[in-house]
Amino acid sequence: MKLFHLSHTDLDGFSCQLITKEYFKEAFFYNANYGVEVKLSLKKILEDIEPFKDEDILFLITDLNLTIQEAKDLNKNIDELKANGYKIKLQLLDHHATGEKSAAKYDWYFLDIKRCAAKITYDYMLEEFNAFDEKTKEWLNPLINSVNAIDIWLDNEIKNFEFGKVLLSMISRVREINNVLFADLNRDLRFYLLKESAKYLEKEDGNILLDNSIHTLKKEFLKLDEKDDTIDNLAAKYLVSSLADLKENLTITYKEHKGLLTYTLGSISIPANAFLRANKDYDFFIDISKKGNASFRADGKVDVSMLAQKLANGGGHVNASGCKFDDFKETINYEDVKKYIQAKLDSLAS
Numbered sequence: 172m173k174l175f176h177l178s179h180t181d182l183d184g185f186s187c188q189l190i191t192k193e194y195f196k197e198a199f200f201y202n203a204n205y206g207v208e209v210k211l212s213l214k215k216i217l218e219d220i221e222p223f224k225d226e227d228i229l230f231l232i233t234d235l236n237l238t239i240q241e242a243k244d245l246n247k248n249i250d251e252l253k254a255n256g257y258k259i260k261l262q263l264l265d266h267h268a269t270g271e272k273s274a275a276k277y278d279w280y281f282l283d284i285k286r287c288a289a290k291i292t293y294d295y296m297l298e299e300f301n302a303f304d305e306k307t308k309e310w311l312n313p314l315i316n317s318v319n320a321i322d323i324w325l326d327n328e329i330k331n332f333e334f335g336k337v338l339l340s341m342i343s344r345v346r347e348i349n350n351v352l353f354a355d356l357n358r359d360l361r362f363y364l365l366k367e368s369a370k371y372l373e374k375e376d377g378n379i380l381l382d383n384s385i386h387t388l389k390k391e392f393l394k395l396d397e398k399d400d401t402i403d404n405l406a407a408k409y410l411v412s413s414l415a416d417l418k419e420n421l422t423i424t425y426k427e428h429k430g431l432l433t434y435t436l437g438s439i440s441i442p443a444n445a446f447l448r449a450n451k452d453y454d455f456f457i458d459i460s461k462k463g464n465a466s467f468r469a470d471g472k473v474d475v476s477m478l479a480q481k482l483a484n485g486g487g488h489v490n491a492s493g494c495k496f497d498d499f500k501e502t503i504n505y506e507d508v509k510k511y512i513q514a515k516l517d518s519l520a521s
Contacts, residue, residue, distance in 0.1 A: 172227040174198040175216050179234035179288070180350075182335075182342040183322045185361045186289035186315060187233035187264070192362060193311065194302040195229075200358055202350070203503075209235060211503045217248055224257055232263040234288035236270030242277055264291045266323070287322035289315050310369040317372070334378040338368060341385050347393060347406040351435045352421075352505065353413055363392050403441065410442045411449055418450065423457070423509065425516045428473050430455040434508045440491070443468035459508060463499030467492040482515050 174195040178184040180202045188200050199219060203212040220228060230249070237245065249261045261279045266288050274282035283291055293315045296302035303311060320328045321335025342361055350357040367388050371377040386402065393405040395412060414421065414431065423432045429452060436442070436458040443456040447470045454472035459465045465483070467475035469490045476492040479485030485494020496515075502508060 172197075172229055173223055174229050174231060175201070175220060176231045176233070177201045177203060177212055177216060177235065178232070180204050181234070182318060182339045183288050184234040185342055185358065186318045186365065187292040188358065189362050189365050190289065190292050190296055190311065190315070191231065193307055194296060194300060200355070202354070202358065203235065205235070207501065208503060209237070209241065213241070213245055213248075215503070217252075220252070220257070220259070224255075226258070228257065228259040230259055230261045232261075232265075233292050234265060235263075236265050236267040236282075237263065237273050237280070239272055239276070242273040242280060246277055246279075262295075264288055264295055266291060285323075287319045289322070290319040310366075310372075313372045314365065314369045330378075334372065334381070337378045337382045337385075338365070341368070341381075345389075347389060347402070348409070348413070349433070349436050351503070352417070352433055356413060360389070360392050364388055407441045407445050411445045414442070414446055415450065418453075421509075422453075423513050423516060425455070425473065425478065426520045428454040430457060430473075432509055432512055433458045434505050435460055439466050439468060444470075457512065459496070459499070459512065461501045463496040465494050465496060467494075478519070481519055 172195070174191055174197065176188055176191050176198060178187045178200075184202060192198060192200070201212050201216055203209045216230065220230070245261070249259060252259050263280045265280075265282055266284050266286055268284050270280065270282050274280040281291070286294075293312065317331045317335040317338060319325070320331035321339050326332050341364055345357065345361050345364070348357040348360055364385070368381055371381040371384070374380055390399070390402050390405055393402070393409045395408055400408075414433075418431060421431050421433065423430045431446060431453055433439070433456075437460070439456065439458045443458070447453055447456060447468065454469060455475055455478070456468040457465055465479070465485070467479050467487070469475045471490060474489050476487050476489055479487060479492040479494040483494035483496050485492060487493055499511065
């Protein structure tokens with residue numbers, strides 16, 4: 172069975188996916204916050220499911236409540252897939268009371284406001300698949316109990332609650348790997364931190380020890396070799412290596428110049444300069460935010476202040492500039508961003 176798992180972007184949401192990752196050998200993970208991200212993610216998942224008509228599929232949604240319209244549209248989409256021969260099961264597991272109307276209408280919509288989504292997911296995996304051996308349960312169950320304590324605010328469970336507070340902060344502060352360009356790597360870092368955190372649960376003052384160790388745990392994940400460095404430098408090296416793996420897909424052009432386009436990377440000075448130094452065939456680097464704010468970097472081969480000025484009345488320095496694209500539309504799909512920027516560059520070059 173193949174899993175397509177959409178979950179929220181917080182501790183509870185990622186913990187749901189940590190649980191299913193421990194069981195499913197073939198899984199595709201997606202994360203979304205509310206609003207447009209949910210709609211776009213559901214659309215993307217339905218597109219990704221299309222090639223797997225002959226496979227058994229579990230489409231799982233956790234820690235996200237759907238509006239009546241979102242639930243209605245999704246139910247219709249799944250019915251259409253089934254009518255076309257797809258072997259697909261839809262299951263939503265949530266604990267937000269705002270989903271009551273949708274839960275009352277659809278049998279695939281499970282709601283329990285007394286447990287966090289991760290706790291619901293853990294119990295579901297045991298009941299539905301008898302998912303975990305005893306060794307896995309030994310570390311996973313206590314970890315999920317801590318997530319449950321902080322997520323639904325069980326401050327009377329002092330040990331779990333205090334440990335959960337550290338987990339909550341730890342997962343919310345994962346910014347070393349971009350979660351749009353490198354969604355899988357970003358998620359893997361969160362999974363790594365959560366799984367390593369379980370080792371501190373039985374220690375005395377485990378919450379304090381974990382809090383002291385988060386920086387080191389992140390560095391261990393980011394290291395490409397045995398050489399230690401600052402976390403900023405390790406993150407930059409990791410990012411440049413990851414960009415190199417994807418650079419053909421991220422390449423844009425302006426006249427005879429080749430550039431790299433990233434989306435929502437942010438704070439690009441160090442990684443952009445490191446990438447341009449390591450990839451001499453690239454002349455410029457652009458990063459654009461969800462709101463259309465763009466940062467440009469170059470190494471002397473392209474005047475990016477001119478590019479920024481002509482593209483969107485921006486400006487700056489020859490090798491470091493910026494602008495704001497007022498007609499940019501927020502998306503979760505990088506290809507939409509690439510088409511938008513390349514069209515701008517082509518228009519400028521013609």
